[in-house]
Amino acid sequence: MNWLDTTRALPSPCFVVDENLLRANLELFDRVQQEAGVQVLLALKGFATYHVFPLVGRYLAGITASSLNEARLGAEEMKKEVHLYSPAYRPDEIDTLLKLGSHITFNSLNEWRRYATKAQEAGVSAGLRINPEYSPVKTDLYNPCARGSRLGVRLEDLKQSEVGQTEKLDGLHVHNLCESNHEALATTLEILATKFDRYLKRASWLNLGGGHLMTSDNYDVNTAIASLKEIRGLFPHLKIYLEPGSAIAWRTGALVATVLDVVETSEYPVALLDTSFATHMPDCLEMPYRPAIESELEEKSDGGVTYRLGGASCLAGDQVGLYHFPAPLEPGQRLIFLDMAHYTMVKTNTFNGVGLPAIAIIRESGKVEVVKQFDYDSFKSRL
Ligand SMILES: Cc1ncc(COP(=O)(O)O)c(C=O)c1O
The missing domain is CATH 2.40.37.10 (Lyase, Ornithine Decarboxylase; Chain A, domain 1)
Known part of the structure; x- marks a missing residue:
């Protein structure tokens, strides 16, 4: 080019965004969807140029939004699944969010207690973000599992609650990667399968967040597909989502x-x-x-x-x-x-x-x- x-x-x-370069990235993610049996969402925080959403929607399952603005944009311009995750929801926005979203992830047990029943009654699948206490990311600014992280619930805290035990937990969400490779994905999946197995056995979906740089030259996509198939083998009832941002618009x-x-x-x-x-x-x-x-x-x-x-x-x-x-x-x-294209126009x-x-x-x-x-x-x- x-x-x-x-x-x-x-x-x-x-x-300038080139649709043919974007389509090549989307085709790669579509291969991952087909071969690994997972669903891929576009994380709007990384790339929200809605002028190309018709193209993105041809390949991906939908979008993931971190705010009401992103949720509206995704719902109006792509019209596919809208997943929601925010570190904390505003009480004056939650009803509108629940009208727009198909899935919602809560960041803390407090937020879960505030809104999970409301979400489930509204027909929105409710999940919890967990902190697996593993991330390959060396820079704290981008490390969601750094010491003192506010993002997600650690296993020891989850165990103290009834969530996922007597209280129904529809899904688990984990985001611990950033421009990471297939090895980091494999390690993450191993940790999830060992530490969080009792929750995964009962949940119906697992969202693996973003940070999967599958469209870069250093990423071994076939190994990632094999790891995803392995976890699907362990928990065959689980629907698995990935929600990359950077990798979708990488070099486009x-x-x-x-x-x-x-x-x-x-x-x-x-x-x-x-x-x-x-x-x-x-x-x-x-x-x-x-x-x-x-x-x-x-x-x-x-x-x-x-x-x-x-x-x-x-x-x-x-x-x-x-x-x-x-x-x-x-x-x-x-x-x-x-x-x-990624993390520029949005910032x-x-x-x-x-x-x-x-x-x-x-x-x-x-x-x-x-x-x-x-x-x-x-x-x-x-x-
Ligand atoms: C919860 C969540 N999902 C998805 C993403 C997208 O990550 P990336 O653009 O690195 O793929 C991020 C990025 O910060 C995130 O925080």
């Missing part, structure tokens, strides 16, 4: 940006852009990571020029680098940030009044459609 050619006529900055989109100026500094020259890491690609600063650019050189070569790239906000740290380019950068030149903000990037979709037919452009009202209406 040559993003630069395809996106030449688009406004800048602009997110780019962010088109333009160089506005180049300034010399006491270190490397900095190219100032019409996009911002702080407002359009916040994970670059939060994680942190350095996004790849289509035209960059992998290593500095003879004649190559090294830059830091500076964002459009005045935050001193709104910059990323270093990058090597084959020739000096000039104002007006386009740069294409790669792999920018943008208008700090400094920086305008939001437009959104374009490359349809399966190859037609490029600009589906959103933002103006002053998008900024003002949030203040």
Whole structure:
């Protein structure tokens, strides 16, 4: 895919999502659904570009929502299963949520006591998020099982309650992975099958959360399918769900940006852009990571020029680098940030009044459609 050619006529900055790349990811998840006998949901927190929901809905069972807004978006735009999970529900929203959702997961035994009967009476399948006290994630910011985690109920607390014993528990939900591989999934399943077997024997579903980076090159999908089949063999009555976000939109989109100026500094020259890491690609600063650019050189070569790239906000740290380019950068030149579909569009903000990037979709037919452009009202209406 040559993003630069395809996106030449688009406004800048602009997110671009390619439906054919997305379809390839969805086909892989569909294979997992068919071969492992599981259901896959799109986690809207990671990717909620509803303009492509008709395509996503052709392959996946539905969506998982973390809020009323996401639940409405999923229900209205995909019209398939809506699963709900939030660390705590608002009393003024629970009735509407129960009208939208097919499944709801509670984060604590308190929340279970508050709402589970109401959910079950409304015909919504009610589950509990458990904390398996295992995660391969090394960064605490992304580790749901870090010490003192507020996410999910630990086995020792669950055992003290009647939930899943005399009180009917429809499902168990676990989310302990983040950009993880097949080995982490296998370990998680082993822990669940040994520690939580008495609950799994009585539940009717198990949701394995997100973080399964099946569409990346390092993931052995066949091993994951074998692990999923194994747990299905142990608990054949269980319906198993996965709810990835990142992996669905992995490498399906780019962010088109333009160089506005180049300034010399006491270190490397900095190219100032019409996009911002702080407002359009916040994970670059939060994680942190350095996004790849289509035209960059992998290593500095003879004649190559090294830059830091500076964002459009005045935050001193709104910059990323270093990058090597084959020739000096000039104002007006386009740069294409790669792999920018997941956890970008859902996290943008208008700090400094920086305008939001437009959104374009490359349809399966190859037609490029600009589906959103933002103006002053998008900024003002949030203040
Ligand atoms: C409960 C839950 N489900 C699913 C996901 C999606 O995870 P990912 O985008 O890493 O696949 C997350 C991400 O934080 C989550 O918290």
